[in-house]
Amino acid sequence: MTERKLYLGPLTDNRRWDMVDIRPDDVFVVTPPKCGTTWMQTIVALLFSGDPEVETELSVRMPWVDIRIREMAEVAERLAAMTHRRSMKSHTPMDGLPLDDQAQYLCVFRHPLDAHFSFRKHARNIPMSWFDMWYPENDEEGVTFRRFLDGGAEGFDGDAMPLAHIIQHFKAASALADRPNVSLFHYADMTRDLPGTFAKVAELLDISHPPHVLDQLVQAATFDNMKAHAARFAPSGGKGFMKSDSAFFHSGTSGKWDGNLTEKEMRAYDDMMDAHLTPADRAWLEQGEAGQVRS
Template identity: 30%
Template sequence: MNGFGSPKKTREFHNHHFDSSIWNDFEFRNDDIIIATYAKSGTTWVQQIVAQLIFNGAEDLDVAEMSPWLDLRVPPKEVKLPAVASQTHRRFLKTHLPVDALVFSEQAKYIYIGRDGRDVVWSFHNHHSNANDTWYETLNDTPGRVGPPIERPTRDTVQYFREWLEKDGYPMWPFWENIRTWWEIRDQPNVQLIHFEALKRDMPGEIRRIANFLDIEIDESRWDAILTHCSFDYMKAHASKSVPGGGIFWDGGAETFIHRGVNGRWREILPEEDKARYEARALAELGPECSSWLAFGK
């Protein structure tokens, strides 16, 4: 990669969750892996997959500790950066930033996971509805928050979806720019796009594709262990190892964070006019090729 056309950071992104300025001080290594999503798109699943590839199917990895969300503003960068710098394994970090708020390195490899926005919202509603007082205190009351606090959500998932669509990602952060900026750099040689639906259809095939992209040779004697440890049942049973803070931020603990891992729950619930409004917005925001990929993973 010669750097021509390489993405450049053009802005900072701050809110109740984010402090994008941490990337300005982050020192990349030449084998770093960055796992990126809008959120609730399979991030934890892909972190587990990458951990299994790096550590050759090892049991009971503390993936949440190994692979922090770097641009989450808590703990502050003064705490987070030294911790990440001390890691001796191949690093695999998580971001939910759009490309233009991220420092993009030619040294790193970037995996971006997409998922239909309606599935994202259904997962986010579970995540948000089950957040406890500790979650709100951490996001709203710790120093460094920019903008308004995050409020408790309506229990009506359809109303939650409508507000998210009408206000572009409310009460979290903008959706369309996140998808669009990563789609625009999909041809960069150190970027790979994958899709939640594709992982559901063919997890073994997608894991091999990820391994090839990351230049990791799979030990076939450990292949069955890798697949077992990347299964939904295994991750649900070992959720405290995969979920931030071991699940202390959600009622019901880590198992609440790793909820159901299914798509299409909105199909029988969301009114037809809301489905059509989402699809029209996706087409207008993303264009036909990207909106089709986001909907179907093909």
């Protein structure tokens, strides 16, 4: 993929990847926001180290390259200086990323409505006003969900994570899923079978640990443990990036949208999903392997 699509928003800029020299053993965690990004990064960090007590420091050791907050020259220099195996995070769809033939791309998805309601909580938990227009604190008129349905996949809208952006992520990853180094994961499957997820990721990354060590790593990555040690596991934990590190791990459950949307809103969501996805793809994007197998 030599021609990359431009994803440029107020928070992110995928042109920053031009300054990264990809190594054959690099690992990319690629997701829409609030779909299990930190969870998958933690799994990778634990497998890399083999230490259930490892200080993950994801924002520094596994940086979010796209985000504009840090100077890209500093990020690129830090990545270049790393002598250990590297992993990086991106919220850019796969058609906007540099695609290497050997590096591994772990693409994680979640039911779009679960991701949306989780992002609502997240927008209230960051001490910045980037998304106040999309996510007003008092939203009696349903502005937030209308913008979730109406927003475009790119530009300012993309950073606010509308449904179109999630669908674009899924389509871009699915188009490359036949490649041996591009793998799709689902939050629901990770929740149902965390040991199985560890085993799959370990195989993809060609990493092995004794069974008793792997059991300890799996336990470290459980939701309850990550929430209990939020300052350690949350992105930029303990540094004041969020109002509450613990609130970053709000509940980890699915279906929080059930009963919180009107029939009209649900019909509008269904119409958009059905217009852009086959029944099989929609079932997988919403439910993972419990849904219909993707064609």
